[in-house]
Amino acid sequence: MTDSLFGPSLLAPLYQDREMVHAMSDEVLVRHMIEVEVRLGVAQAKIGLIPTEAAEAIERRARDWTPAMTALQAATEGNGVPVAGLASELRSRVGGGAAGWVHWGATSQDILDTARGLQFRDALDLIENGIRDLGASLASLAVKHRTTVMTGRTLGQAAMPVTFGYKAASWLASLVGNLDRLDELRARLLVVQLGGAVGTLAALGEHGLAVEAELARQLGLKVPPCPWHTRREAVAELAGWLSL
16 A cells, blocks of 8 residues: 555545645645735836836736636646746736746746745744744743652663753754754845846846846845755755754
8 A cells, every 4th residue: 555645545634734735735835926926027017127017917917816727737747837838827817018027037957946035934933833832831841850860861761860951951952953944044045036147137137136136125035145956955955954
């Protein structure tokens, strides 16, 4: 018998957090990608690169829009990325002259990576809340059992006595350290991605950095030192932090 914890499964509820499953779902990713496309247009209009009317039309037509997932999946299979099909549908939905400004100056990875950044932010907030709740419980245990004697061990053998409060305090210290690491990780991971096809922002000309900064401001993300299309160390750092 095979069983997956990442899809429909009898055992999944025992190992999954429903809020986390929702935060990292395809539906939420698509919603974030639409938001990035909208905010990109708004940022470009604010800098003066595209007409304000076009950005308003994109925002208006994207509001409350939920693409058909089956069609988007088919487009993803054909294109290799989900953004191309999404942008095509959004252009059709916007229509008129404003359609030509949808996704302007961006590449698919810009939209997908930035949307993932929004997902990561939500996921890390959930994890931090869980860590803090667990930390409060451990702090309570450490105080309550500061004189509760138990067997200490060395090399797997019974040794000098310790207290259970000491052990709980040790677990708490690890959580506190991981919260410190999380603050550092967020600064590197929760960043906007905007570089255009080859990472040079060429399509946006001299205004590229200003658009990037405005897009980051609107989404509540940070600005990276440079586009990170091929630099994935922050994502690997997230995996390492999760293992801790």
